[in-house]
Amino acid sequence: MEQNAKKVTSPSKGLLQSEDLYQYILETSVYPREPDFLKELWHVTASHPSLSTSMAMMATAPDAGQLMAMLLNLVNAKKTVEVGVFTGYSLLLTALTIPEDGKIIAVDVNRETFEIGLPVIKKAGVANKIDLIESEALPVLDQLLQNPENEGSFDFAFIDADSVNYWNYHERLMKPLKVGGLVVYDNTLWKGTVAIPDALVPEFWKQERELAIELNKSFAADPRIQISHASLGDGITICRRIY
Numbered sequence: 001m002e003q004n005a006k007k008v009t010s011p012s013k014g015l016l017q018s019e020d021l022y023q024y025i026l027e028t029s030v031y032p033r034e035p036d037f038l039k040e041l042w043h044v045t046a047s048h049p050s051l052s053t054s055m056a057m058m059a060t061a062p063d064a065g066q067l068m069a070m071l072l073n074l075v076n077a078k079k080t081v082e083v084g085v086f087t088g089y090s091l092l093l094t095a096l097t098i099p100e101d102g103k104i105i106a107v108d109v110n111r112e113t114f115e116i117g118l119p120v121i122k123k124a125g126v127a128n129k130i131d132l133i134e135s136e137a138l139p140v141l142d143q144l145l146q147n148p149e150n151e152g153s154f155d156f157a158f159i160d161a162d163s164v165n166y167w168n169y170h171e172r173l174m175k176p177l178k179v180g181g182l183v184v185y186d187n188t189l190w191k192g193t194v195a196i197p198d199a200l201v202p203e204f205w206k207q208e209r210e211l212a213i214e215l216n217k218s219f220a221a222d223p224r225i226q227i228s229h230a231s232l233g234d235g236i237t238i239c240r241r242i243y
Contacts, residue, residue: 084161
């Protein structure tokens with residue numbers, strides 16, 4: 001299975017300039033600790049006939065997933081939110097990490113891709129922890145805010161869809177997220193284009209690049225959170241609510 005996983009993760013989703021160095025990290029530190037169910041889900045995603053290679057690469061990078069699992073453990077996460085599910089790699093990772101009575105509210109506009117990974121999730125015995133809502137995320141988050149019992153009750157959130165609304169998600173998550181809780185945002189370096197002059201950026205990436213630049217400035221200026229911007233995968237920003 002490790003050989004299959006190696007094929008799935010090449011080329012690197014990350015910003016490391018050396019593919020050999022990325023493979024070293026995966027083979028030395030990530031794959032030996034990656035649960036077999038996650039390896040299987042990577043393989044199912046990469047080999048599924050309805051998904052192109054570029055679409056399959058939308059799944060969370062295994063090295064970023066390893067960090068997420070540690071973060072979930074560090075905050076003793078039990079109640080989480082996930083926006084953007086795709087085939088469910090990060091969702092399965094979270095479900096495997098949180099306790100038996102833990103719950104995940106997972107939101108995605110496309111249930112079809114979730115169904116690709118669902119057999120593996122069921123096989124892992126953690127489907128009962130997942131409440132998949134097929135919807136745009138903003139209405140779901142707004143509904144969470146309407147219930148006073150949700151205030152300060154969530155331990156962790158992972159955002160990996162609809163970059164146009166990242167800041168809108170952020171504003172809505174600050175209230176239900178407990179003080180000390182974490183929100184992790186994916187794709188915050190956007191293929192490295194945030195550091196490339198605008199004239200050199202392909203036209204089809206310019207909007208996302210500008211959104212990422214503005215979002216990163218907003219995170220840095222937000223006094224409610226402590227942040228760490230990590231160059232894993234396509235860039236992840238970890239936000240810890242401090243008040």
